[in-house]
Amino acid sequence: MSQSNHFVLALDIGGTHFRLALADQKGQLLRQCKGHSSPENGPEQAIERIKDAATEMLSGLEPGSVRGMGIAVAGLITPATGVLLTSPNLLSWYNTPLKEIFEKELQLPVWVGNDANLAALGEHRFGAGIGCDDLIYITVSTGIGGGVITGGKLLTGSSGFAAELGHMTIDLNGPRCNCGNVGCLEAMASGTAIARLTLEKLSCGEASVITDLVAGDLTKVTARVVGEAASSGDAVARAVMHTAATNLGVGIVNLVHIFNPELVIIGGGVSQSGELLFDPVRQVVAERTIPDYTVRIVPATLGDDCGLLGAVALVAGEYF
Ligand SMILES: [Zn+2]
Secondary structure (H helix, E strand, O other): OOOOEEEEEEEEEEEOOOEEEEOOOOEEEEEEEOOOOOOHHOOOHHHHHHHHHHHHHHHHOOOOEEEEEEEEEEHHHHEOOOOOOOEEHHHHHHEEHHHHHHHHHHOOOEEEEEEHHHHHHHHHHHHHOOOOEEEEEEEEEEOOEEEEEOOEEEOOOOOOOOOOOOOOOOOOOOOEEOOOOOHHHHHHHHHHHHHHHHHHHHHOOOOOOOOOOOOOOHOOOHHHHHHHHHHHOHHHHHHHHHHHHHHHHHHHHHHHHHOOEEEEEEEEEHHHHHHHHHHHHHHHHHHHOOOOOOEEEOOOOOOOHHHHHHHHHHHHHOOO
């Protein structure tokens, strides 16, 4: 078999670490490494580490055997120029021309995408969305992000900023969101929102096993702890999960009516809560969606590899 353009270099840059992988176009991660992204020091040191790791990873490969590099990063990216404009996790990386830097350093074509947009591509090509060309991916973790694939193409919008699904308004008078607006889906259904809703209930004196799980230190209340408590039957935790899942369901109803997807894929840490999340979401969608619409709502399957595999899909696929 010809090795021409067979491999893809994939990079996922997070708020604390980066992951780099050499993959084939079937999504097999053949070589992998990890390093600190150290955002407190600006981008230069991390970029140097990534460049060195990439050079080592590419050593021994035939010239022309690598199709290109895909980069997944949280934040707003200009697709054509591959400039990272702003990132919530990497504040000091604003206006970093990632495409230009790595094309020059590695002598490969480079594509850069928002990590949640790319996770949508990863699930489409390698995960829960195989064979489905109209899908929406939503990641629910600390924040909420997503990607929309319609007719097999990624929706980018006029500036490349489309599908900031976490910032659709769910409640005109809702809680303040990190984006500055109020009542965003992210402020009402994310892991951060789950922790906040739980603290509100505990501060009202409601009894819960959560207090024991964090040994009385309420600063340690996270969505993961609330999920554990809910799984064990704790009433406060179950009520909070139900509220967050209902809010998420309302957001999905809006998306279903706008985009008419066949499939909605939910990923991110909070999706690990399983039926505690999915049952109320499916119920709300069934109750509130115009009956002629049909949509399946399923968990993501790529887990922590969604960014890397999304970067592979970005390079290997035809999404624009
Ligand atoms: Zn917002």
